[in-house]
Amino acid sequence: MSQIHANCVRIGAHAVLLRGPSGSGKSGLSLRLIDAGGFLVSDDRTDLVARDGRLIASAPDQIAGLCEVRGIGVVRGLPQKTEGDVRVLIDLVTDPNTVERMPEPDFEEICGIAIPRWTLCASDLAIEAKIGVALALATGGMTLEP
Template sequence: MPRIVSSDMTQLHANCVAFDGQGVLLRGPSGSGKSDLSLRLVSRGAQLVSDDRTDIFIQDGKLQATAPETLIGMIEVRGIGIVAGLAQCSQAEIRVIVDLVEPGAHDIIARMPEPATETLHGVNVPLWKFFAFENSAPDKIETVLALATGKMRIVS
């Protein structure tokens, strides 16, 4: 797929991984676990779209993510360095945003939160908050992606 260059492109401090082209945008400050969680998701079948910086833009009415040209296919693995060669995806539709919060900030994450969204480039995207280093974090990511794509639903 040819690389998209758009004047309406925005760069975020975030990672993106994709399952079958369906992207999960992982946001959080340095050290919050974006790359660690991305690495664990790739080991479960996801593909790396971007690490640390993600370019977002609209294509055919859908919010898309890609890596900046200089970072394509690379991820920083804390304690090892910058590596290349993980399963990767050049572009993905952003279906979910996950804000990673600091461990110990339990009051930030509701036990049963009200549905939340964030609007990026005019597109409403489901928004969730998780701790990246929880053992269940990859399972939760796959669950919210399944909710966003209609494969699962929340029972009220």
């Protein structure tokens, strides 16, 4: 098992990890994804374990069900799931100019499992849709053209 500084949101049958430094928009983006029908798995720190060839995320016991809403405080009661089958890792940046227009496919190995990784800016107005595309690519619902 490992623990990373990231949020995890379950969207349908799969989950996405949102990783970035403090203030990069992890919790704000998580709220937007939850508002669009997703479920909070973890906020700020995520426990990860390999199970049956899949990367499974959950929240550490002491913060399970909690989410920091910047400007409001720590809240409980958001729609949540106890775990998620992680299929995508999104590294969040604050400067949209650092996001590559046409990046080469990239993966990161976590707990021995290779997960597709993309870098996006949390303030991108289309980020929820882009995360949907990333999940579809990772689960075989879409393909990238060479």
